[in-house]
Every structure is written in C-alpha cells, then in structure tokens.
Amino acid sequence: MRKIFDIIANNAVPAVFIIISAFAIPLSGYSASYLVQELLTRIGRNSFLILSLLIPIMAGMGLNFGMVLGAMAGQIGLLFICDWGIVGIPGMVLACLIGTPIAIVLGIFCGHVLNRAKGREMVTSYILGFFINGVYQMTVLYLMGWIIPITNPTLLLSRGYGVRNAVSLLGIRGILDNLIPTIITGTQGTAQFVNINGGKSFIMMQLPFLEGSIRIPLATLIVIALFCIFIVWFRKTKLGQDMRAIGQSQSVADSAGIPVNRTRIIAIVISTVLACYGQIIYLQNMGTLNTYNSHDQAGMFSIAALLIGGASVSKATIANVFAGVILFHLMFIVAPVAGKNLIGDAQIGEYFRVFVSYGIIAIALVLHAWRRNREREAARRSLRGNKGDE
Amino acid sequence: MTMFNEYWEIVRTFLDAYGVSYELAGLIVLVLIWLLLFLGRGLSFFRFLMRWYQRLIIVTGLVALGFWLFYVGREHQILLDNKNVNGLKALEQVNVSINGGESAELMPGDRDMRKAVGPEFEVKAEILDDNGEVVSTITKTVKIGCVKNMTISLPALAAGSEDFTLPLK
C-alpha cells in the first residue's frame, strides 16, 4: 500500500499534468496531427535548452538561471551573423563559435558569484540574470553600432546605434529543422508539401490512419540525440563523477581533494555554453529574435518544464526533460482553447491557460518541497530505531 | 599554398572591413598564445607541451573554421542593373536568375536585387528581343569573395565584357 502511495507521490507533478491534459485535449478540439506537429516542433525547439540544466543539477547547484547568460551569448552571436549576412548552416555554426567565448566568460563570472552563494544558487542566479540582462541591454542598445561595429541598417535603429526590438532571422530560420526534410503524411496534404519544398527531395512516410501531415525536424532531433549521448558520456567521465560527488556532498568531495569551486565553475560554464547553443537552436526555429525579451523566459520555462517532467532540485534525468517538454507544452497548446471552449469567452481561455500553467508550476514547486520533506522524514525514521514506527 | 593565400585574403578583407590594423591582429594572436601558456601552468613539461600544442591546434582550427564559415555562408545582395553604361545600350528585355533561383524580368532602366550565398554564384541571363523571343543565353560564374554587395551591369555582361561589375573601371 505504502509503495503504491510512494509511486504516486513521487510522480505527483507529472500525474497532475497528465490528468489535466486528458481533460483539456478533447476540449480544445485540435486535430491529432496539429498536436503532434506542435509537440515535435517544441521538442526540437526547447529540449536543448532544458538539457543544458542537467549538468549544474548534477553538480548540486540546483535549478539554475545561469543558463540565461548563455542564452544572451547565443543572441549576441546571432546578431553578429545577421549583421554580416551569414546564412544557412554556416551562419548557425558561426553564431555558435562567436557565442561560445562570450558564454564561457559569463559562465566563469556566474560560477564565481555562485560559489560565494552556496545553497542559494537558484535565487542568486535569478537575480544575476537580471543584472547581466542589464549589461546585455546596455550593450545591445547603446554599444552596438557605436563601439561594437554593427552596420546593417535592418538591424540598427535609424538613430544609428542600438539594435531594433525585433530582428528577423530569415537567413537561418528553420535551417536546422528543415536540413533533412522529413514528412509523415496521411492521405491528404502531400501535394502542398511537395509544393513548398520546391521540388527538393525529402524523406516521406505515409501513415494511412493519420489525417493531415506532420513535418519532423529530423536534424534538430539528431542534434538533441547527440547531446543526450554527450550527457551520458559526460556522466561517465572523471569530471562528471566529481560533479556527482560534489552534488551529493560538498564537504566530502572537498576532503577527498576534489577542487569543489573549480568544478562548480566548470559545471556552470558547460551549462552556459550549451544554453548558448540551445538558444540558437530555439531562435532558428522561432525565426525572430526579440532582442530584448527572447532570453527572458528561457530560464523560467526550462525550469518549469523540467520540474513538471518530474525532476527535483537535486536530481534530473534525460527522461525528465522530454516528459517535461511534452507535458508542459501540451498544456500551453491546449489550455487557451480548452478554456475558451469550456467557458465560451476568448479571453477567459487566456486566463485559464495562465491560471492552469502557472498554477501548476506553483503546485510543482510545492509538491517538490513536500516530497523533499517526506524524504527527510523517511531518512529520520531510520534513525528512530524500532520504537519510532508509528 | 593557394589555400593559404585564399585564407589570407579572407582574413584581410575581414580586418579591413572592421578597420583593424595588422599590428593589432598580431597582438591579439600573441595574447591568445600567452593565454594558452597561462592555462597550461602547473603541469609537467611534456604534458604542458602536449596541452599547449593541442590547444593551439584546436583554437587555430576553430578560428580558421570561423573565417571559412564567414566565407562560405555570407549572403550577398546582387543588384542587377539594366541601364546604359559606357556607351552600351540597355537591353530590351532580359530575364536574369542567380543560382537557378526565381528570375527577375528587367526592362531598360530597371534595377532589381537578388541574393546569393557563398563566395561564388552563377548568373544566368536570357536576353530577349522585342517579340519576347530568347535571343541568347549567357551563363557565367562570378567570384564575389567576401564583398557584401555587387552590381552587375547586364548590358556589359551581354556584350561579353569581363568587366561587368559596376562601377566599371
């Protein structure tokens, strides 16, 4: 009995989400192909960013907003390639190359700060994100086009310096997603896609039971798979082992001679660099760089998705990432329309979505705290000897 | 060696584009080397050498990759110009496509713009007469390098001149 309860309790957050989704999906009235398409897009778009959170969690640095710094670095890389007019895959790779050193420097800075705020990483990095956001905005709004050479008039405000609010990333839009065009199609919709790809060849599969068609961002998924392999490999390295050790007990790791602070900084640097790549992948899918806001919610949404996937502050797996992306974004897709169809007013749909989505993030955090308390209780129970079982 | 020259060419255009002097570039390279040495401190000589050496190769490789990406990924605006130049009369009608893309229809005095990616592109011009019949087709591969914009004078191209980019020399 207790075991069943434990299983439910340990997966309470995903369970709540699955239940709500089960009600919301039929209410929304969306077709299966639309939902699958949207989910695939969002897996491709967001999972890299979320995966970048895993390594700091492994090193015991909790859910960490340091990744926001990486996202900013990625955006700076993108701004440069937009200015130079580098397009396609070379453009994306070059943006990564430019973003990497910036992400490393920001990561080292962030790591040093977090080493001074051990145990309060989540809040510290959140505030640090604001601080760096200020620096970023100053750089982009005042230095670019003035000290940092940006010449493209479609990027600059007409006053001559400062980058515009929205930068179109047409040059690299969907470039990775459509690198290996793959389409699953039912009986309909084939003709349209042939048209879009302008006669280029693509992989096509036909599933008779499917209505409509689904494009699969195959190359993006391959990149994400490679990243997952990287994480699995990384866990097996000495560095990964050290991070796991630090994550479980800093003092023990320290007395064993593991350079705790340095390793923590490395963890953050890896996270920011990966977040930098993640943001580039995210934005190549979005197609527009919202210069001053794109990175804003990157951290918050990634962390929320990870929590909803069943991860905790101290433990997160690759499976959590994917479960989280699917559940969190499923909610985001269906909740507004489900709310609207339920109540009949369009704006109620939006409020319903906000209420449900953020409410559940709050529940996730509360449940998480509750779970941690339970674990602590359980750990104590073992100390109480045989008389303590009541 | 040609490879090297080509790279040097890219680096030079890049440096020139941003007004970076060669001395400064050299200084940056020296600082990078120093940084590598600095990172290798505290290691035995052999390992230090290995690390230094390998890191240098990696960083150089990455920088070279960056320049190469810049080279192959750059998008150029190709302005197609059908106006009278140097005594050459504008063409009656010409359909131009770049790298087999959507073709532009130009009447005398027209100017249109197409985009091309990479250091060279293929321009295909179909010259039409008054009746809309194709008189001749010219296909040419143009090297553009890292230059951002290029204007092609179609009358000059049609005349078979090698010097068809505006402004004409």
Place this chain on the structure above:
Amino acid sequence: MGNNPLLRLEHIGKEYYGNRVLSDISFDINAGEIIGLVGENGAGKSTLLNILFGMPVIASTGGYEGSIQIDGRKVSFTSPNQALAHGIGMVHQEFSLIPGFTAAENILLNREVLNASSMRYIFSERVSTLDREAMNGRARSAIHTLGVNISPDMIVSEMPVGYKQFIEIAREIDRKNTRLLFLDEPTAVLAESEAEILITALKKLAASGIAIVFISHRLSEVKELCGRILVLRDGRLITDQPSYTLSTRQIASLMVGRESVRREETPEVTETVSTETDAPKKKKKIRPALKVEHLWVDMPGETVRDVSFEVMKGEIFGIGGLAGHGKLAIPNGIMGLYPAGGTVKTFGKKLTLNKPRAALGKKMAFVSEDRRGVGLLLDEPLDWNITFTAMQTQGRFLVGIPYIFQMRNDLAMRKEARKFIDQLSIKCTGPSQKAGELSGGNQQKVCLAKAFVLRPDILLICEPTRGIDIGAKTLVLDTLKQYNKENGTTIIITSSELEELRSVCNRIAIVDEGKIAGILPASNPAEDFGMLMMGQVRNEEEGEFSA
C-alpha cells in the same frame, strides 16, 4: 628509515585565543604499531589530530608549538592534502562518504581509475571516462584486506552503518602510500561482531607495516587491540605505557582524573550512597513525577533512539554523557522542541509530545542550553523576559476580562521581576534593563527566574553552567538546590560536567550512543560514570549497575 620512528612528536602545544588546549605532548610511533589514544571530551584529542592532519583551522588560529617529524625529517602541514601525500590517512568520526555512490566509487573517490582519452591534453585528465572494471577490482581487494564481504557495487546509503565504517577504512587502505592511519571512534557505530572483524582486520594491517592510531571510548577494545595506550587529560599526556600494564578501570580513572579517586576514599560519601539509594525506593510507592518510556528524539547531532527512565517527585535528576550522544535531546524532546516519539507521563498523565504548549500546560518549565537563541528575548527588558512565558501560558500578570480585553499588568510584572532579581542576586540596573546587556551568568539567572515564575512542578534545565564563571556556577547550582528544597520541585539537569551533576543530583543517568547506559546514585565513584560513558556496562558489568 633507519632508526628513526615513523612519526615523532616533540613538545606539541596549542592555544586557542589564549585558551590552552594542548601542552607538551611528545611521543613516537613506529611502523606496524597500534596505539590507543583515549581521553574525555575536550581532552585535546581532536586538536592533536587537527595538527597532525594539517587542518586549516590550526594555521588560521596561530599554528602550534613544538615539532613533528616523519622519518626523522621535520614536517609542517598546512593542508590535509600534504598529510595525505606523506602517507597519513585519517578515518573521521563522521562519515565522509557520498551516500549515493557505490562502495567502489567511494573507496576510489578522486583516485578513480581512468581510461586514456585523446582529449586529455586539450582539457585535462578529467574528461577521461572511468574504468569501472578496474575500480571494482581495486575496491574489492581493499575490502578483502579488511576481511569483510561487501560488494563494490553496493550503494552506500543502502548499507548498514557498520559497512560504512569498513568502506571508510578501505578507502585509506587503498591509498598506496598510507603508512600511518588514524581511526577516530571507528567502532562507535559497529555491532559487536563487526567490531571484532574490524579489530582483526586492523591487526592484520598493522602486521603489514602500517602504523595505526586507534581512538575510542570503548576501553575494552582499546585494550584488546592496542600495544600501547596514551591517555590525554586536559591537554596533557598523562600516561604512555603498554596496554597489558593497565586495566580498563585504571584507564577510566586516568581519564576522568584525580578527584574521583578522592571521592572514592572519603567515607561520608558512602553514607550518602545508602541514604540516597534508599530514598527512591521509598518513593516508588507514590507515582513518579516523570515517567519516560521508549522516547526517541530527532535533534540534529544529538539523536536519542530509545530512552526510558523515571524521576521521583522532589528528586534532582541528572543526565550526563559525552557530547553528541543525545543527552540534550531528552529534555528538548520532552518539551516538544524537536520531533519526538514514545510515551512521557507526568504524575501518571500522558503528555502530548511535539507541542511545547502542552508541556508548559502541565506545569513543566524548561531552561534551554541555547540561552541567547531560545531562552531570552535579548532586546526586551528583564521584567518582560521573566514574566513573558507565564503571561502567555498561564494568563498571569494580565488585567481585564479574560478572552475579551486584557492588558499587561506592568506593575505586577515589575514587582515579580524585582523579587527574583533580589532572590537570585542578578546584577543589573533594574527590571527595565535589556536582557542582552547582562553577562552570561546573569542571563542564566534570568532564564532560571523565568522558569521559576511559572511555579513549575517539573523543571528541566540544560547546561545550567555553560559559559559561566566559577563564582556564578556555584550560585546557580545553589539556587537550584535551594529551590528544590523549598518547593519540592522535581528538577532534571542535563550537563556535560559530571562533577557538577554529582554535586547537586540524587541520581544521574548516563546517555551513551542515544541510549541510557545506566542510572547510578550520584555518590558512586566518578570512574563508574566514566565507564558508563565509555560504553563498558553493556558488555561486562550490566548486572552490577542496573538499579
């Protein structure tokens, strides 16, 4: 090596901020020798280990006196890593194991076997993957040396406590250059059979040439294992002699000190023994004031697991024991300050645990060991401090209509406060002085006053004399005695100073490893209590001591 001993200490001394904790310690350790190091809490053992192990705390508090030699060469460690490099290994009292790791991972922590990686020069060796096979192999052989059978794949958090200790030791053994091993209380958490295995293993280790320093409170084990025994007391090396020349009782008395011997000799004390042991017997007919059965308390660092005892009405009952063994948890648990379970009855009525208010409602008062944190409102005046609890729980010092409109009765509060200031001779400018401005001793008296105001039937006091100068000590203790005599209040005192307990209490319970090791009349010789603290009773003299 030649004639030089493995380790030689010469005139080691150490002061912390003018407080001398070690003086003039000199001894040698030779290869393959097993040495037992015993002493009470605060005798200076941990400071000595810190010095030998190069803990940063030593350097940051002004270093140490004297010199340390290894193989005849003088060394001075500034970090534990240097000590490790010289072959000194240490097994700490607290486990320094990573709970989620396997045995092998823990044994080889930061000394993992790595596969060669082509990227190791670009980054560092740390990007190489671990060679699990080789690691398990090495771990297995290290565990094997200890003569136990633990799978290298076992997760540490799932191990019984005893296993963890073996893993700790295996880790030190695996270190190739380890020549000298310090074991701090290695058997404290082991079952008897496990302890035996460990002792056998240690003997085997010593035979292979590794010197071992064994620190333990279990004197019988020390005697069985060690060739030589060193006794530390008050920072001095009292004795350094072969173990066969000493009995456990002798060791205990060496540790506890001279006064105990004096007490044993004085005849009047034996008299009190008879009277005082009679007293509880007579009172057994009436209900005990406090009856505790199977109490467990989850207080961090002071957990008690299963405690049962009875306190008679009007008795002064002492609870003693070494730091960290759980004596403080008992009163804190009864008062509901930490999660607790079991049954506690006051005058036959069951007390609701985990609710401080319930305990206060039963006319129990508590003086916390944490004066400044729990005991006092430092920024409030004395009269407030003294009467606050009474006002809150008993509704005294209030005027007006109960439950509807009530006000503080400042006049009554001040009067009461003045009464106690006089009675306890609290040195202050008056009832309106802030509690934070008083000295430690006077603060303690305010705490007592605060408890007395409640007119308790049962008074629980933790560490009444901690941080107080000697003059104030006697005054506080006398006040307690007097209060007990005048009001017949049952008092339970918890203290780490055995002498203090013996001077005021009727009976004393000694807590050892979360359990009551024994309850003895205060008049028993000090070394009996020492033996209890060292965990001797259970094995040898159970029948003799259980009252």
Place this chain on the structure above:
Amino acid sequence: MKLKFSALVILVCVLLAGSAFAEPAKFHIGIMTGTVSQSEDDLRGAELMIQKYGDAKDGGMIVHITYPDNFPSEQETTISQIVGLADDPLMKVIVVNQAVPGTAEGFRRVREKRSDILLLAGEPHEDPGVITESAHIATHTDHIGRGYTIPLGAQRMGAKTFVHISFPRHMSYETLGLRRAIMEEACKDLGIKFVFETAPDPTSDVGMAGAQQYILENMPAWIEKYGKDAAFFCTNDGHTEPLLRQVAALGGYFVEADLPSPLMGYPGALGIDLSKEQGDWPAILKKVEDAVVKAGGGGRMGTWAYSWGYTTTAALAEYGKRYVEGTYTDKIGSARALKEMREAYDEFCPGAHWGASYFTEASTGVKNTKFILLRQDTYVLGKGYLGLADVEIPEKYFSIRMTPAGN
C-alpha cells in the same frame, strides 16, 4: 463583476446568434486580440464581429482567441495559437490585432501549411519589413502622418506652443522617436514653438502613481511657463489621465492622445461612468463630450471619435470577409486596396473619416504597399471634426530620421 457581466452579455449574444445563423457559415474568420487587461478595445471589436457574423461554434463565422498578457516573453504561445487557427479547414482569414511579436512567425507557418488563408495584422509590433514578409496586409496608426497632423491640429485649435511630454525609454522606440522628430520639424514649419518635457517613466521605481502625481503637480508650472495657448501631448497612456484633468481645469490644448479614443484618459480624468454605453461609440462620445464641456474644456480637447483598436479589429475582419467573398478582387498592394481598406475602416466609424497612406522606409525610400498607415480625423469635443483626415502630408516628412534620445 464586470467580467461576469460581459460574459453574460456574450452568452446571450451567442445564443441569439446561434439561432440567427441556422445555416453554417461557408468559411471562418479567425480573430486574435489581447485580453481585457491588455487591450480592451481590440477585444470589444472582436465581440462586435461575433455579434454581427456569429460564433463559429454555433455555425457562425468568427473564431475568437486571445494572445498571452505577457506576450513579449511568451512568443511560443502566440505562434502556436495562430497556427492552431489554421488547423480549422474552413479558416480563410486570420486577423491579429495587435500583431504582437511572434505574429510574423505564426503567419509564416500558416503560409507554409495553408497558402489559401488571408493574413491581416493590425498595429504590428514587429518592424514593417518583417511583418509584411508574412502578412498580406498590415495596418498601423500613422505615426509619420500624425507627426504632422497633430501639430497642425494644435495650430487649427489655436495653440502657439507645442509641449511634448515623454521619457528616454519611449524616445528610444523607433516609431515614437521618429514621430517626435517629425513633430519638431512640423512645428517649425507651422510657426509653433516646440518644447520637450521629461516626465518619469511609470515602469521605473516611481511607479504609475508617482508618474501621474508628477504630471498633476507640474502642469500649473508648465501652464505658467508656456501660457494658456500651449498644446500638450504625451506618449504614455498613464500620463494622459492627469494631463487631461489639468488641461480641463487650468487651460491649454489637448489635440489627441497617443492612442486616441474617447475612453483614453477621459473617463478617469473626469469621472465619467460609461458602463451602460459599452460598445456604443456615438453614445460614449456624447457623454464624454458633455462631461468635457461641463468641466470647461469644450473646444480645447480632442480625441478620435472611435477607438483605433476597436475599429481595426472589426475593419480587418470585414475586409477579410469581403475579400474572400469576392467583393474585393484587386491585388493586394494596389491603389484600390488602399481605398478598400479605408472603406472598411469608415464602415465602422459613421461620421468620422480615415486618412490612409503607404509606409515608406526612411533609410531606402522604398514604398511598402503592404503596410498601410491610418489616421482618423480629430474630433474636438464641443466643437466637431477638424478635417485632418484628408490633409496631404508633405513629402519631406517621410524622409526625416529619428534623432538620438533625450535632447
């Protein structure tokens, strides 16, 4: 309470509509607007269309959804909502008002999937070049034209000085900064003195209350300094309310707000209760006019008679409907299309007129025929229309560049 009430009204409307449109519509029009808390007028426009053509759920024509309140950060939701509309096979027109960031990308995705859907964007937040790459038509308030017509209106009302109140953050926006530069130039040409005054940013630490307080306290001094024949203009909606109150009480002119509507500032400034008139613009205007005249501001204060957001939602949906039904057949971007768009706007604003022009990119001089700029005639309360809609904007103002912020 208000929410509940409106929900009820809508419910009744929907029921009525359900019975009225017994035969299901042949195609659907998707409308996306903000919520009440973000942009109420936009939403009311959509509700008007539901009233007119019925909710698709009940066999009508309109599918109405909203974008997130926190739209700058939740682009993903905006995109998937727009693409979600295209999931309906009957969908032929999608209107997004306001076209918040993410609309361009949402439209691109719709185009990839369904090239037969007409995509219309109202008040785009993204750059003209970006939005018109994916939208078929985008309409925007004429920030360039109004840079000229507002000072012109001030002049016609009788002002001698033009006071522009703003702060650096707003001045760094391309549209607002550019309009300021044009106003300055227009004032010079019209012989009016141009003054720039800085007021605190309500999103800064002083907050909305502090910013409004600042305006209230400084107006007497400004009137003192610039005289009673000064016209005031502010870029922030929060500043508008105290400004209106003080103009009514102390004197000065107020041509129109940054986002003009009878509801902008007036109800709050003069304490007008408009809950009964909801959605009935002539009635609202009448009531506001009475209140302004009573407060002594008659002839000195102006507005647009119909809300921009409200009209835009309705007009774009109407345009889309006519386009799909074949009433409008011209190629998008032609001169006729401009006229037709103006007609669609006029349809919902009986009495008022709209001026429309194409947007010209200042840096290249290229005319963007998919980006239409619109401005309504200014209605001076207690006096009538100023006749600004048909004013020809001199060519020179189209090539003015934005000047750096704050000076």
